[in-house]
Amino acid sequence: MFDILLRIQRTGSLSKTRPHAMKSATPDTLQAKLHKTYGRALCIRHVDAGSCNGCELEIQALGNPYYNLEGTGIHFVASPRHADLLLVTGPVSVNMEEALRRTYDAMPTPKWVIAVGDCAACGGIFGSSYASRGAVDNIIPVDVVVNGCPPSPTALLQAIVEVTASAPRSERA
Numbered sequence: 672m673f674d675i676l677l678r679i680q681r682t683g684s685l686s687k688t689r690p691h692a693m694k695s696a697t698p699d700t701l702q703a704k705l706h707k708t709y710g711r712a713l714c715i716r717h718v719d720a721g722s723c724n725g726c727e728l729e730i731q732a733l734g735n736p737y738y739n740l741e742g743t744g745i746h747f748v749a750s751p752r753h754a755d756l757l758l759v760t761g762p763v764s765v766n767m768e769e770a771l772r773r774t775y776d777a778m779p780t781p782k783w784v785i786a787v788g789d790c791a792a793c794g795g796i797f798g799s800s801y802a803s804r805g806a807v808d809n810i811i812p813v814d815v816v817v818n819g820c821p822p823s824p825t826a827l828l829q830a831i832v833e834v835t836a837s838a839p840r841s842e843r844a
Contacts, residue, residue, distance in 0.1 A: 722788065785834060
């Protein structure tokens with residue numbers, strides 16, 4: 672036991688430092704941008720199209736006190752009819768293809784889609800096969816891709832700010 676304690680004392684702390692706060696994504700500026708765009712809160716619908724749940728862990732981290740997504744007026748909703756933004760994780764499995772299309776079609780306009788992670792961007796290690804349709808943009812239009820396996824919560828927050836800072840769009844074809 673003393674050997675372990677001495678090794679800990681010699682090594683020091685190996686944990687990661689806190690991520691740096693983004694200059695453009697402070698709660699005040701984010702709230703102002705959202706209020707200017709919507710005049711209300713931003714509602715996000717998350718769809719797991721067949722991921723390994725690594726990206727979901729990072730999305731859940733956005734709700735902790737450090738990132739405080741709820742405090743900025745952004746919240747997750749259960750119904751796509753209430754959503755402004757669709758977060759999609761994982762390669763689109765054959766069984767989730769129709770559900771993803773229906774979710775996208777049920778969203779009111781303007782609507783944005785963010786593909787989260789390498790699997791959603793290009794199919795990742797799963798690619799396209801008999802069980803996977805590959806990238807999200809093979810099924811529905813994507814506005815922003817967040818690369819990484821999994822991407823950091825800071826990268827997710829930056830993508831949300833980037834997509835909501837653009838002007839609301841009209842209905843897609």
